[in-house]
Amino acid sequence: MSEMMPFIMFASVFLLLLLGYPVALTLGGVSVLFGVMTFGLDFFALLPMRIWGTMTNYVLLAVPLFVFMGVMLEKSGIAERMLESMGSLFGRFRGGLALSVVIVGALLAASTGIVGATVVTMGLMSLPAMLKRGYRPELATGTIAASGTLGQIIPPSIVLVLLGSILNVSVGDMFMGAFVPGLLLVVCYMLYIILLALLRPDSMPPVPKDAAGRSGIVWKTLLEAFVVPMFLVLAVLGSIFAGIASPTEAAAIGAFGAILLTLYQRKMTMEVLRAVMRETTWLTSMVFIILAGASAFSLVFRGMHGDTILSNAILQANFQPEVFLAMVMLGVFIAGFFIDFIEIIFIIVPVVAPVFVAFGVDLLWVGVLIAMNLQASFLTPPFGFSLFYLKGVAPKEVTTAHLYRGIIPFIVIQVLMLVLIIIFPEIVTWLPDLLGR
Known part of the structure; x- marks a missing residue:
């Protein structure tokens, strides 16, 4: 019976989450209950030290700094300027508006990484324009929702920071490993739109020339909208990739740079600063209270030797590493x-990580695979958050059915990209190995 206790605890947490209980309270509450049952009252002497060790992790300081950077850039109006300039530049081509949404989504992912803000901004600005120009609702909504979630895989990403911390992989290596897959995903989105424009031209008509804007104004706006933010992105990622700064130090550079960029855009006010600080505090508190519950869960699970029991069971079952990886990815x-x-x-990653270690699998590769997989969780119904964000700002004629149908091709693209990375791990490991991880 004792060997079943870790899995009973895991199943209890999962069931309570499906019933709608808050994740932080579920993780903490169930962990305390099973911890007292297993270790007695001595458990309360172990738990504070575990949580304190997690809270003092220097790497995790990058989380509030990257959140601050993203929220500040979102408040600076950079997204609106990018969408306006890209729409004017590419709108005259068939499918150009959709392509501009993908490009802006990728650039915002590299600069802000805030999925909700990106989806809402592009939904408010691009969706009405695309529908007005004759784009099918499914294509317009699918493109916006998928492009808005690129911040999950394109560094700097909070997901990669958290995965690196849990898998005990350098966050800098995680950023380098996810860089090429993220760019390939953007290219695949664009190829799909171009192919669809060739096969079904009526689904994405071009913008009339008189509405596309004058080229001189477009190029001037384009330079203002892209060059300065790209300097910031290059400063953050370049300092990490070159080994000049740690991810936490680079995050501080990004946060300070975001303040300067907002000042340059003349959008910095006390109201904006208060809003950014408030949202950063809220998002950071949410992540860290969940992290505290997860630390308790991990302490109890490992204290009951759940990781050893699971590893031994998998190894005794003679599962090949490829089979176990496929099971984890599907799960x-x-x-x-x-x-x-x-x-x-x-919940899931700390449980399966020891098994991958026992198999001798590269945890960097596994981490990027999981990050790519997790990106799909923003798009998959019924609880895809990007779909909720977009539905909240979409015109009344756009239905939930449009959202669900429109996202299917992009989920398929993500799954195919996941398979491609599994078949060719070099897509992930090439850049980190080149830069000497």
């Missing part, structure tokens, strides 16, 4: 239909 993908990506990171 994460299915879990993404029902629970949030943070919950998946803090």
Whole structure:
């Protein structure tokens, strides 16, 4: 019976989450209950030290700094300027508006990484324009929702920071490993739109020339909208990739740079600063209270030797590493239909990580695979958060059915990209190995 206790605890947490209980309270409450049952009152002497060790982790300081950077850039109006200039530049081509949404989504992912803000901004600005120009609702909504979630895989990403911390992999290596897959995903989105424009031209008509804007104004706006933010992105990622700064130090550079950029855009006011600080505090507090519950869960699970029991069971079952990887990827993908990506990171990843270590699998490769998989959790119904964000700002004629149908091709693209990375691990490991991880 004692060997079943870790899995009873795991099943209890999962069931309570599906019933709608808050993840932080569920993780903490169930962990305390099973911890007292297993270790007695001595458990309360172990738990504070475990949580304190997690809270003092220097790497995790990057989380509030990257959140601050993203929220500040979102408040600076950079997204609106990018969408306006890209729409004017590419709108005259068939499918150009959709392509501009993908490009802006990728650039915002590299600069802000705030999925909700990106989806809402592009939904408010691009969706009405695309529908007005004759784009099919399914294509317009699918493109916006998928492009808005690129911040999950394109560094700097909070998901990669958390995965690196849990898997004990350098966050800098996680950023380098996810860089090429993220760019390939953007290219695949664009190729799909171009192919669809060739096969079904009526689904995405071009913008008339008189509405596309004058080229001189477009190029001037384009330079203002892209060059300065790209300097910031290069400063953050370049300092990490070159080994000049740690991810936490680079996050501080990004936060300070975001303040300067907002001042340059003349959008900095006390109201904006208060709003940014408030949202950063809220998001950071949410992540860290879940992290505290996850630390308690991990302490109890390992204290009951759940990691050893699971590893031995998998090894004795003679599962090949490829089979176990496929099971984990399928489990994460299915879990993404029902629970949030943070919950998946803090519940499932610590349980399966020791098994991958026992198999001798590269945890950097596994981490990027999980990050790519988790990105789909923002898009998969019924609880895809990007779909909720977009539905909240979409015109009344756009139905939930349009959202669900429109996102299917992009989920298929993500799954195919996941398979491609599994078949060719070099897509992930090439850049980190080149830069000497």
